[in-house]
Amino acid sequence: MLRTLTGSEKFTKTELEALVAKIKALIYARVSTDGQVENYSIESQVERCMDLAKQKGINEDEVVVLVEDGESGDNPNRPMINYVLFLLEYGIGDHVIFLHPNRMSRFLHLQTQLSNRIWGLGKDFWFVEFDFDKSSPESMLNFNIQGSIAEYNKAKILADTKRGRITKVKNGQIPGLNRIYGYTYDTELDTLVENPVEKEIYLKMVDMLLHKDYSCSRIAEELSLRNVPAPKKDRWYQVTISRIFKNETYTGNYYFGKTKVIHNADGTKKQVPQPREEWRRISVPVYIDMETYYRIQKRLDELNKNKPGRPTEDYLLQGICRCGRCGAAVSSGVTTKTKNRLLKYYVCQHKTKKSYEVGTGESNPICKGRNWRVDYVDKIVWEYVKNIISEPTEFFERIIKQQSENSNSDELLKQKKKLEKSLQEKEASRERYTEMYAAGIIKSMKDLEDKVSAVDEQIKDIKEELHTIDQSLSTVLNKKNHIELVQKSLRSFKYLIDNDHIDTETKRKVTRLFIKKVILNEDNKINIYLHLGFIDNHEKESDNQHISTNNCQGHGRPKKSIYFDPRRVFGRNGLFFTDQSWSSFSFSNPTGFS
Structure with missing residues (x-):
């Protein structure tokens, strides 16, 4: 079976070492966002490239397939093509197989750049649909000519598409869009027309918000109980309700050109907002007046300000903490009262984004599971940072x-x-x-x-x-x-070690100097990702059965994991470190998680 990597998948260091003497060729397959037009499927690319590999005497177990899905060929920083170069430099594979030179890129200078990079590593490449011989001047000329033609065709298609879209807008037409609840897109007239059923539902939603004081979550639940079909599939989400209310289209004003794509100096793209005066207005059926729209926005602001469990500011991992269950952002927003004090918890943002099943109204948070005590987690991470500051020798020895x-x-x-x-x-x-x-x-x-x-x-x-x-x-x-x-x-920062009164903001700045990301997991494990991505981590077990350090290394994603026993939280002897490690801590209190 072919070894295939897609998305952000990478080999571990152990896997890389095992592949060095085994892999003879890498297959690179790419489908961009306009892949349907190009009619290149990933499956057909891989199949035909593998056929060529077999003609060259290479078996399936001697090949690695790398799939770049949804990446444009004019992006010089594509993750998988970069990983192809990494594997070649590591000694894995002698050839790269492409279906056609335009799978490398549709821009000649990028094709040339990639070619030189591959040749500079002492490797070579083959094309299925293009006869290429780098020792032949005629072949090199044809290679450059096809690259120029591909680049010209790409630029012409983009220019024609942009010109056509602008012409449609000038004529009061909408050049395609995502679905807007309450309207139907008329493909013959290229505009939005009234959807009577959904319009009635939208106006009922407005009434619930402005006159019945329902929250977005309550409205989503109410619609589900009334068996109202949701815009997508069979669930109403509170975030969907919020987005509908914030959409200005219902005032009769659809705007084109609210954002534009710019090209960065490194060849990558970025979508940026445009000034409102540059938006192009297109008239659509009116459902509410502007006064009602502004009342809706005011009510949403009030709900947001009064929402219980809003994220607080006094926690260490603001902006760098993620959920180990689903990968969503984690913030401090949920609190509980005890007899003596108020406890704060780290909560996955997907837990608060509820959905409701159409017909039953049954609630279903996107992410389920425990929350994490802010005081416990912050102390663990801060002690980790303090130990780096106080005992930096091992830290820098490993870096060097x-x-x-x-x-x-x-x-x-x-x-x-x-x-x-x-x-x-x-x-x-x-x-x-x-x-x-x-x-x-x-x-x-x-x-x-x-x-x-x-x-x-x-x-x-x-x-x-x-x-x-x-x-x-x-x-x-x-x-x-x-x-x-x-x-x-x-x-x-030496003074921080003995300073117990340092404010949270300063702690946060110091923490971010060393730590890029912290992941809180369901199995009592904290993953700490350091900024210095070239640290050589290794696997290690502590003598203490309740504490172990598992340091893993995957290409581009080094991490340091902290395991702890929630039954042993903050004992009388306080925190302590395992032998030759500053990442494991023991503490005692079974209420560390909820």
Whole structure:
């Protein structure tokens, strides 16, 4: 069976070591967001690439398939293509198999960049639908020509699509949209028309909110009990109700162009909001007036302010804590009263986002399970940070060790020096051609242009490869700079060890210097992800049966896990650390979780 990686899947370090001598080829398959138009399915790409591998004498157990789903070929920072390069550099695979050069990218400069990166690692690639021989000038020419054609076609399609959408908007038409409850999209007229049944439901929802003082959750429950069909599937969500109320379309104003996609310097894309004056208005059927709309927004604000269990600010892991069950954000919002004090809990945000089954009204939180005591979790993580500050030797020994093992900055510098020398030679060659034309050795302007354009193409390729190397060197330098920042900060933070009155905001800033993310799990385990992603973690068990440290390393996702026994929370002797580890703690109180 083919080994296949999709999404963010990665091999563990143990798996990587086992694959080094076994894998001969990597298959890369990609379907972008316009994959339906391109008619390239992942399955057909993999099947045809595997057929080529077998023709080359490579069996299925000697191949790894990497699937890039929903990524555009003009993105230079695609996760799976980056992982392909990582595997090749690690020594896994000698060839990469693509269905067609446009699966590499639809942009010539990215195709060239990837080609040079693969060749620079001493590896090669094959195409199923394109005959390619890098030793043949004619083949290289065809490769560059098809890349230019693909890039032109991509740009033309995008330009035509954008122009067509704008023309539709100018004519009062809507160029396609996600479903808006209460309306039906008329595909012949390209606009929204009234959906009488859903309009009536929407107006009842407004009445419940403004005149019956129902919350969004109560409205979702009420609609479910009344067996009202939900916009999607068979459940009404409180967040769906909230989004419907916030949508201005019901005032008769649909706006096009509220956001636009921009291209970052590194080639990635980002969707950004547009100023309201640049929005294009399209008239649609009116359900409520603007005064009613503003009353709805005011009521939503009141509900939000008065909502019990709103997230508090005085907790350590604000913005960096995630739920181990579902991956959603975790915040401090739920409190309980005891005889002596008020207890606060970390709560998964998906637990508060309830849904209700149509017909029964049965509540079903998206995420089910326990909450986590804020005071316990914060103390564990803060003690972890304090121990790094007070005993940093092992911390930096591991950083330096891993950096020396993984950093290829010396090799990159050698490659850069070699390329810079080659660049100088090519530029000098270009000048010589001009001099030869001036001296009459090159007879015609056309001959000169042919020779110069060939050199210019080589110069362009070298500059692109130099840019890639500079980016890699910058990454290494940033890691070194972060280490220096941490070292400097550690000296400044020594006073924190003995200061029990430091405010939460300062603790938060210090914590974020070291910790990128904390995951709270159902099985009494806390995963701490450090910013310094090149730390070499390892597996280790403590002598104490209630405490163990499980340090795992997956490519790009290093983590340090803290296991603890909820029956042993904050005993008389306080916190203590396991041997040679600052990540395990013992404490005693069975009420640490709810």
